Amino acid sequence: xxxxxxxxxxxxxxxxxxxxxxxxxxxxxxxxxxxxxxxxxxxxxxxxxxxxxxxxxxxxxxxxxxxxxxxxxxxxxxxxxxxxxxxxxxxxxxxxxxxxxxxxxxxxxxxxxxxxxxxxxxxxxxxxxxxxxxxxxxxxxxxxxxxxxxxxxxxxxxxxxxxxxxxxxxxxxxxxxxxxxxxxxxxxxxxxxxxxxxxxxxxxxxxxxxxxxxxxxxxxxxxxxxxxxxxxxxxxxxxxxxxxxxxxxxxxxxxxxxxxxxxxxxxxxxxxxxxxxxxxxxxxxxxxxxxxxxxxxxxxxxxxxxxxxxxxxxxxxxxxxxxxxxxxxxxxxxxxxxxxxxxxxxxxxxxxxxxxxxxxxxxxxxxxxxxxxxxxxxxxxxxxxxxxxxxxxxxxxxxxxxxxxxxxxxxxxxxxxxxxxxx
Ligand SMILES: *Cc1c(COP(=O)(O)O)cnc(C)c1O
Numbered sequence: 385x386x387x388x389x390x391x392x393x394x395x396x397x398x399x400x401x402x403x404x405x406x407x408x409x410x411x412x413x414x415x416x417x418x419x420x421x422x423x424x425x426x427x428x429x430x431x432x433x434x435x436x437x438x439x440x441x442x443x444x445x446x447x448x449x450x451x452x453x454x455x456x457x458x459x460x461x462x463x464x465x466x467x468x469x470x471x472x473x474x475x476x477x478x479x480x481x482x483x484x485x486x487x488x489x490x491x492x493x494x495x496x497x498x499x500x501x502x503x504x505x506x507x508x509x510x511x512x513x514x515x516x517x518x519x520x521x522x523x524x525x526x527x528x529x530x531x532x533x534x535x536x537x538x539x540x541x542x543x544x545x546x547x548x549x550x551x552x553x554x555x556x557x558x559x560x561x562x563x564x565x566x567x568x569x570x571x572x573x574x575x576x577x578x579x580x581x582x583x584x585x586x587x588x589x590x591x592x593x594x595x596x597x598x599x600x601x602x603x604x605x606x607x608x609x610x611x612x613x614x615x616x617x618x619x620x621x622x623x624x625x626x627x628x629x630x631x632x633x634x635x636x637x638x639x640x641x642x643x644x645x646x647x648x649x650x651x652x653x654x655x656x657x658x659x660x661x662x663x664x665x666x667x668x669x670x671x672x673x674x675x676x677x678x679x680x681x682x683x684x685x686x687x688x689x690x691x692x693x694x695x696x697x698x699x700x701x702x703x704x705x706x707x708x709x710x711x712x713x714x715x716x717x718x719x720x721x722x723x724x725x726x727x728x729x730x731x732x733x734x735x736x737x738x739x740x741x742x743x744x745x746x747x748x749x750x751x752x753x754x755x756x757x758x759x760x761x762x763x764x765x766x767x768x769x770x771x772x773x774x775x776x777x778x779x780x781x782x783x784x785x786x787x788x789x790x791x792x793x794x795x796x797x798x799x800x801x802x803x804x805x806x807x
Contacts, residue, residue, distance in 0.1 A: 423450035449790020493661030499648025500528025502658035524752030526593030589634035727807035
């Protein structure tokens with residue numbers, strides 16, 4: 385028995401499913417999860433001392449690679465000043481200014497502790513601001529696990545075939561409307577029926593929780609104009625795309641300006657951090673200056689802020705990081721697509737910047753329905769074979785591959801070679 389197998393058996397006694405987040409259990413690829421103990425640059429190591437090139441990157445935060453020296457040093461230094469005070473600190477001001485400078489649509493921001501919390505709070509602010517109850521989301525988009533958002537929520541829920549969660553009263557989701565990604569007609573239909581009741585449209589500007597699905601030209605622009613027309617708040621959930629596609633996120637990449645934006649993952653550099661922000665007049669609805677209550681004992685925690693602030697500062701001061709990362713990633717995904725083609729397989733790769741996904745389907749994937757045509761068993765075979773060859777890929781067809789600035793062309797080429805051999 386490997387150490388990971390032994391740990392998994394032990395873990396299952398004390399943790400539901402042996403894990404603290406479902407996809408980590410590797411259930412959808414029918415494997416035992418490697419228990420990781422260490423990471424450096426583009427590598428992770430498991431308890432059995434296997435080394436892998438990491439394509440998960442903690443699900444996105446590690447855009448500069450693991451164990452980045454300046455980030456780690458800033459965290460250690462912050463720790464020495466005490467772990468938390470539950471009081472206002474200078475670094476929160478620095479962090480807020482940094483976010484507002486990098487993402488111009490964000491005029492004010494509130495720090496929270498996870499992407500889930502960011503979305504939950506942004507939705508509340510939008511409801512408070514508009515005085516309306518309904519929220520429109522897209523099938524296959526994931527916005528964290530708050531009650532109202534667990535409707536056709538992609539990733540974990542898709543993999544496990546449980547579209548809605550037990551324990552969520554119907555009353556909590558009756559205000560959640562569903563439309564199809566990349567289908568503006570489905571959005572128009574909702575607005576035509578009840579536009580005056582819709583507080584917000586929330587969307588992943590690049591969907592990255594049903595695999596990676598790009599917005600078709602005009603889709604995000606269409607959402608912007610419908611929201612403007614009906615006085616609804618447009619929320620971009622940039623928990624994955626924020627600070628990843630470029631310094632200003634998907635909204636800069638696609639040149640579409642939302643009213644509110646939610647952040648997570650990269651903003652904390654691996655620490656548990658989220659944030660929501662946007663137009664001043666909406667953010668001024670939030671307590672203590674407005675009537676929308678939202679609070680957090682550990683929000684803006686100085687150690688977490690040190691990590692996030694250092695990562696954002698590096699990204700802001702070195703725009704060539706994005707240029708290089710996006711170019712390297714583009715080459716990688718093209719080579720991978722070519723190896724699929726050379727092997728005579730009909731599968732598709734969707735990719736943008738350092739995000740990508742190999743869909744095991746012969747359909748073009750542009751929404752949830754087409755994503756569901758993927759052969760998840762075939763993905764499982766691929767994922768497990770790659771892990772044996774030393775590459776750590778997400779244990780689900782419906783997750784992205786995350787490339788970091790620490791990945792070398794050699795490391796990426798070696799995955800392409802291993803994949804070619806497997807095909
Ligand atoms: C990961 C994710 C969330 C939830 O963030 P957590 O930190 O896991 O709560 C929300 N929205 C999107 C788009 C995500 O990818």
